[in-house]
Amino acid sequence: MTPTTTRGWDEFMEGIWRQNPVFVMVLGMCPTLAVTVSAENALSMGISTALVLIASCGLVSMMRDITPKEVRIAVYIVIIATFVTVVDYAIQAISLALYDALGAFIQLIVVNCIILGRAEAHAAKNPPLPAMINAAGMGAGFTIGLLALGVVREILGAGTLFGVSLFGAGFQPWVIMVLPPGGFFVLGSWLLLFAAVERRKQRKLAEQGEVGQNV
Amino acid sequence: MTASIEIRSAPHVSGPRTVEKIMRHVVWSLLPICAFYVFQYGLSALASIVVVTAACLLTERFFVRTGTQAGSLSDFSAVITGLLLALTLPPGFPLWMGAVAGITAIALGKALFGGIGFNVFNPALVGRAFVQAAFPTAIATYTPSLLAGRFGEFIPSSLAWPFMLPADTAAWLQSKHLDALAGATPLAKWKFDGVLAGAGELLTSLSGHMAVGPSPLLILACGAYLAARRYLDWRIPAAILGSAGVTAWILFGLDPLRYPNPFFMLFSGGLVLGAVYMATDMATSPVTPKGMWVYGALIGLLTVVIRYYSGLPEGVMYAILIANAASPLIEKITQPTPFGKSAMTGMGKRRKGATYPLNPGYISREDAGAVTPKKRFLRNKPKKS
Numbered sequence: 216m217t218p219t220t221t222r223g224w225d226e227f228m229e230g231i232w233r234q235n236p237v238f239v240m241v242l243g244m245c246p247t248l249a250v251t252v253s254a255e256n257a258l259s260m261g262i263s264t265a266l267v268l269i270a271s272c273g274l275v276s277m278m279r280d281i282t283p284k285e286v287r288i289a290v291y292i293v294i295i296a297t298f299v300t301v302v303d304y305a306i307q308a309i310s311l312a313l314y315d316a317l318g319a320f321i322q323l324i325v326v327n328c329i330i331l332g333r334a335e336a337h338a339a340k341n342p343p344l345p346a347m348i349n350a351a352g353m354g355a356g357f358t359i360g361l362l363a364l365g366v367v368r369e370i371l372g373a374g375t376l377f378g379v380s381l382f383g384a385g386f387q388p389w390v391i392m393v394l395p396p397g398g399f400f401v402l403g404s405w406l407l408l409f410a411a412v413e414r415r416k417q418r419k420l421a422e423q424g425e426v427g428q429n430v
Numbered sequence: 431m432t433a434s435i436e437i438r439s440a441p442h443v444s445g446p447r448t449v450e451k452i453m454r455h456v457v458w459s460l461l462p463i464c465a466f467y468v469f470q471y472g473l474s475a476l477a478s479i480v481v482v483t484a485a486c487l488l489t490e491r492f493f494v495r496t497g498t499q500a501g502s503l504s505d506f507s508a509v510i511t512g513l514l515l516a517l518t519l520p521p522g523f524p525l526w527m528g529a530v531a532g533i534t535a536i537a538l539g540k541a542l543f544g545g546i547g548f549n550v551f552n553p554a555l556v557g558r559a560f561v562q563a564a565f566p567t568a569i570a571t572y573t574p575s576l577l578a579g580r581f582g583e584f585i586p587s588s589l590a591w592p593f594m595l596p597a598d599t600a601a602w603l604q605s606k607h608l609d610a611l612a613g614a615t616p617l618a619k620w621k622f623d624g625v626l627a628g629a630g631e632l633l634t635s636l637s638g639h640m641a642v643g644p645s646p647l648l649i650l651a652c653g654a655y656l657a658a659r660r661y662l663d664w665r666i667p668a669a670i671l672g673s674a675g676v677t678a679w680i681l682f683g684l685d686p687l688r689y690p691n692p693f694f695m696l697f698s699g700g701l702v703l704g705a706v707y708m709a710t711d712m713a714t715s716p717v718t719p720k721g722m723w724v725y726g727a728l729i730g731l732l733t734v735v736i737r738y739y740s741g742l743p744e745g746v747m748y749a750i751l752i753a754n755a756a757s758p759l760i761e762k763i764t765q766p767t768p769f770g771k772s773a774m775t776g777m778g779k780r781r782k783g784a785t786y787p788l789n790p791g792y793i794s795r796e797d798a799g800a801v802t803p804k805k806r807f808l809r810n811k812p813k814k815s
Contacts, residue, residue: 387593387596390565
């Protein structure tokens with residue numbers, strides 16, 4: 216791979232693993248906890264957020280030189296709101312049932328701190344292509360995070376996955392998983408798992424470092 | 431000869447009581463209650479106790495081995511959690527749900543906080559609260575006690591496959607020519623049907639097919655043994671039962687038609703078990719003597735309020751969990767004045783002596799027979815390099 220593609224790949228992977236918005240930065244918790252009752256809702260919420268993220272980061276990046284510093288947040292919000300409105304109407308046109316299931320959380324993408332944070336921290340300082348690649352990584356990471364919650368909550372809470380029954384008719388649903396506390400429990404468990412994996416990786420790296428020094 | 435000063439680190443005084451010893455005594459005192467419970471409900475109750483306790487122990491072992499949690503498996507605390515949790519669940523509770531409750535109790539209620547002594551909430555009640563929220567139907571399905579063939583067969587709902595719905599208990603009861611009402615707890619009967627259980631049934635748990643827990647008299651007797659040996663503080667159960675009794679008595683006096691008599695309030699449901707065994711958990715209750723009274727009174731009051739004014743028939747669990755959360759605060763506002771301090775605090779102020787005498791017996795968790803440990807010398811001193 217050429218150096219440029221490697222850097223692009225790094226930019227993309229940053230959002231998926233090293234700075235995953237759900238598991239590492241713990242941002243955007245409102246939709247994360249509220250709409251992950253089923254895997255389908257989680258996936259569509261993740262994709263809509265990712266689309267808004269990519270488009271608005273691209274536009275913010277293009278306008279970064281003409282945006283006055285004093286009003287930049289207002290500019291970002293207007294840009295984001297524009298794309299949220301587009302996504303809002305698009306979902307309404309594609310599937311009204313999904314639109315009803317996601318409810319106010321589509322409009323609330325405007326105030327999702329991942330998007331504003333990316334616009335402020337990355338897109339405003341980088342050219343459009345890297346900004347959009349980074350945004351795509353973040354969006355993918357957010358989608359993966361939502362999906363991880365949605366899959367667990369749907370399997371335990373309803374015995375289905377994407378609406379397909381896994382256990383047959385006699386399944387005992389875990390009512391708590393569909394309720395808000397279930398969202399917190401599942402999110403906590405995933406965070407625990409991520410932290411454990413990360414710690415193990417760190418320890419291995421440290422051990423390797425020591426071995427290298429001794430040699 | 432030069433005078434030698436002995437330098438040593440704490441503890442300077444050590445009592446003969448250890449965590450393991452306390453926990454072992456609590457387990458022993460729980461065994462008669464468990465035996466009575468098995469006598470009432472037969473094979474299913476036995477299986478439930480074994481499975482829930484095993485789930486607790488395995489989870490504890492996992493967290494101790496991975497180093498997430500302090501303490502060791504041999505301190506018996508997970509056994510207590512398992513036994514108590516099993517006693518609060520219905521006897522016909524599906525075994526796999528019991529295992530879920532046990533795992534949650536230790537993982538969420540104990541390991542997450544760092545193990546024994548660090549937990550904020552009583553682990554057994556955390557486990558129960560989780561399964562109550564997860565499986566509301568199964569946890570409200572009780573079966574009558576003292577059925578004829580109870581030692582030969584399981585209650586069918588016990589043997590549900592993991593993740594699968596339990597068998598219909600009402601149909602099973604009908605096949606035994608018992609109506610579904612026979613399987614209701616006294617509290618549910620009172621709340622939803624307005625039927626009050628008699629005193630004899632409540633106290634001994636021996637007459638009739640009521641779905642009652644182990645006899646309150648037996649629990650009180652076992653609790654009295656623990657209190658006499660100073661393994662639990664008598665103030666907490668006394669405060670809980672007293673405050674619940676007084677609250678129920680006042681309401682009964684106001685409107686005898688709407689509210690049941692205080693006797694029914696005290697001896698139905700899990701109030702006695704909760705008061706003697708769960709609220710007295712040392713890690714989650716206040717240590718100050720005055721605080722124990724406040725804590726107990728809070729639990730008693732909340733229990734009566736939840737039972738009377740909420741949609742739930744039983745309120746002991748949530749009352750204890752709420753009071754657990756409040757206990758650091760209660761401790762803070764009920765600190766005793768140390769002996770000799772603030773005896774005279776100037777003009778205009780009330781003269782305050784020590785709140786408690788200088789007799790260590792006032793803190794009942796302190797043990798008689800404390801000794802100064804023998805000094806041990808370090809055997810393998812670090813070599814100077």
